[in-house]
Amino acid sequence: MGLIGFYLRKLFTVFKGEVLVLPSRVVVLLFFLTLLLLPVFTRDPYLLRILILTSIFAILAASWDLLSGFTGQMNFGHALFFGVSAYTTALLNLHLHLPSWGSIPLGALAAVLAGLIVGIPSLRLKHTYLALTTLAFPIILLGVVYAIPNITGGELGLSGLSRLSGSRVTDYYITTILMLGLCTIMWKITDSNTGIIFHAIREDEVAVRAAGINTTRYKLLAFCLSGFFAGVSGGLYAHFMRIAGPSTLEVSMSFQVVIWAVFGGIVTIYGPVGAVFILVPLLEFFRFWPEGRMLMFAAIILLILLYMPQGLLPWLRDKVEKECPRCKIRNIATRSTCRICAASLD
Amino acid sequence: MLLEVSNLTINYDKAMIINDLSMHVDSGELVSLVGPNGAGKSTLLRAITGLVAWEREITRRSVGEDITIEGTVKFEGERIDQIPAHKIVARGLIHCPERRRPFREMSTYDNLLAGGYLLKNKKEMEENLEKVYQLFPILKERSKQISGTLSGGEQQMLAIGRALMFKPKLLCIDEPSTGLAPMIRQEVFDSIVDIRKLGITVLLVEQEVSTVFKMSTRNYVLSSGKIIAEGTGKELLQDEIIRKTYLGL
């Protein structure tokens, strides 16, 4: 009994010292808790539906950041991964009657394959050329989808997929936990040694090569990883909506992802996730004036960008926290000395 | 005094590129700035013609490095360190940039026209064009050719010709001899002497000391953003400092 108490106290000290000291960490903790505990308080199907979709898109936006934010390989056709996976999942589910736990991973694998194919031009093209080339891939596929309606369902898409699970609450838990888990994994990847190489490739690819790193392999890896995560979100989307339609491949879908990520702040992972959790519910909220909701949405993005071109979340974070000039540890903005090395913050 | 730089200090972030530097150029002179790589010669020239300030504006808008400029630059007695680069040009202070930098995708003729962009008068343009062609006959032969495909020497002549189109009072030339074969180098230097004969004051940045010392009226030796010696070529050549900065002996 005493031992348990000791460990509990120790856990609490660690918690107090590591989590409660930084507003951003408290926010992340609250975010996790709110999402996980929400169904205890409300089971409003409309609210849960919005949150499920938000979670799915959060994975997608974070996966864009993993590729384009970190390695700098601007991808304007991120809808490709989403769409390929959605269609693959749907086909597997409809024709082979694979349940969702089988079709979604396979759909994600198809997206990885798509990532490899899109990754090949990236080995020769740079910057704007690459961005505009990647834009083309989902549109090419969209043309094919329309051209063979007896397989893909044409404009109507493939409908009648099996449900993700039996109930809305279970659906909610599946997507939220997957979102939290996958985003944490993505954040871990970017924090690892591989992440450092991704960063470096964005900064100066030639210099990375001169350091003995096979950049081809790492760029393709980035495309595949990003494809995988985007694929999971595409598969979840198909099963949750029970339809895989052309809208998953459209240009506006690709643009949407870029908007989320840049709005939230690229090269952060948490930025795009946060942006999705702000923007998607906001768009729902604007339903009080259905005709003007996209207009208000775009106007807000435009105005916010004018004031914080580096993205919303990094901007907010810089307001509430500051970095110690000596040890580079982050501190809450109200402190006057660093919590680790006691250097003065100003 | 045509150009007067006093107490100029330039920082790029933490690195001090120009360190409390003062110098001047009188009308009719050919002054050269010499010194090893990274001494700050090009930065000094860019500061005089307003490019450093322009760069500062751009980096301020992005989150990039922070550039600070202190000190004054006077041209014909008026301060020019506060006015934008394109207005400094209008006063007759022209900068012929490092590595030639022709407008690569435009023809030789168009490049020269761009040099005379500020000339309002078509007749004046044609007169100046004729003068440049006289100075560099090769440019007339190549007038239709895309400037990116010219040889290095021709590009250098084009760059100088382009700068001459707007009748400069003071012409700043940055390292005209880099990457040129010896024969061509001599030609370029000869043309600079010719330019001076036209009554144009020249401020020259160069590495090739001996040739420059023969033609210049006065020289400044730069090292680490400071002027460490000043004088005529003859005086400097007998100086220990030159040997030190150049051969490191």
Place this chain on the structure above:
Amino acid sequence: MLLDIIISTLINGSVYALLAIGFSLIFGVARIVNIAHTAFYMIAAYCIYFITNSLNLHPLLGMLTAIVLVTLIGLISYKFFIDPIREHEAAVLIATIALAMILQEVMLLIFTGDFLSVPSLIKGYMEFFGVRIAFQQLLTIGVALVILAAVWVLLRKTRLGLAIRSTANDREVANLMGMNVAQVAMMTMGVSVALAAFTGAVVVPLTILNPHMWMHPLIMMMAVVVLGGLGSIKGSFVGAYILGMAESLVVFLIPMGSFLKGSVALSIMILVLLIRPEGLFGVAFEEER
């Protein structure tokens, strides 16, 4: 059939060429990837619809008003939304996307999503080897070619053109020649948007108006620009007709072709880029590996 293909190649190609050149200009001078470029084309078309159908004025007057109005809108949005964040590439990008969305939504609010059309300037058609060619089609091709020629003259023969080309080549050196680079960028934006508006004005009688009509030309325009080589006017011109022809061939020769026209054109672009990464007329610099 052959004649149909030629006519539609010329029309599509001219439209893409006009759009792509405008897009190239502002990209070259200010490094702005202006996603909203074709949205300006769309609002010009709606402008003409409004003036001819609702105010019952002559279409020519409509065209002129549309061009002036749209250029003004373009300049204002550049000044207030793009210029302040110019040095943040990613932010500029989504600012232009948001701008395009705003323009689209405003049109949706005013005109709804219905398909609308504008009557031809001149009625009638001629028969040529049994193929009907409307005079409006010929007029559109003619006007488009005239505008292309005018752009060429603007760029080659005028002072502004000289400044635009110089700035696109090397911003810093242009500055050293006494050109006010910020002002040149502003004027280029004006020219670029005016070109988009012109294009809208020229094709409006041949197309159906819809607030989403900017999407397809946007993609084709970008493909053209990349195919021809970023910043190369000649490249945009040639690329536009290549892709225009590819589209026409697919539409007329392949069943289900109208669905596949975009796919085929874009595949051509990707193939060319894999062989020539700098596009057909782009400038390749010494490659660092």
Place this chain on the structure above:
Amino acid sequence: MSSPFLEIDGLNKGFGGLKAIRDVSFSLGREEMIGLIGPNGAGKTTLLRLITGILKPDSGAIRFKGKKINGHKTWSIVNQGIVGTFQNMRPFRRLPIIANVMVSCLSPRAMKRGEWVKRVEAKAMDALEFAGISDMALEDASTLSQGDLKRLEVARAVATEPELLLLDEPFGGLSPAETDLMGKSVKRLHKGGRFGRLHSEGPAMIIIEHKLQQLMKIVERIIVLNYGEIIADGPPEEVVKNKDVIRSYLGGGGI
């Protein structure tokens, strides 16, 4: 007869109309440390970039331990043991300095060597220590001065534990005292041994440098390039007395 460690044979490289390197041939032994000097635009940097594979030669061969390496990708050349620094410093600006070096430590070559050092950070730290900027490990690279960037370049190169090290102006932007220190470090590196967790093979070196005085203290042989051609090759004392060299350095007039 065993083939030389590094052999360069009839190398040519042109940019547009200008021939940057013409018919350059020389060879280098495993233990050698040579200086490469010449006026601006003589082709020194181009030669280094050709050896590291960043540029492709027009003709000629580069053989490393008897194996032809031109045509290989840069990273594969680095992993075979040749690494170079950049003259115009190319740090990853928005990354902390330690991360800049960690990239080099993550190369297959560096990972394979010293199995017992699994901590890349620790190894990167030692490389920084060697270059003398370990106290700034956490600063972003964009805040460094020119001289410190030079040292970062050296740290990045050393971290791959090369057998042939090509240094492009390692003393540029350093004060005389710092230059002395750097010269000593370079010499120690050449001798081989351990620097904390960093292991030195005692690499052969080619050093481009303008500060001749410092250079002469550490190298046994100097090659002089002018207009892409080798105009002198020999011990430092001989080279500085060579008429051609003095002329190319101070121009036609002489002193």
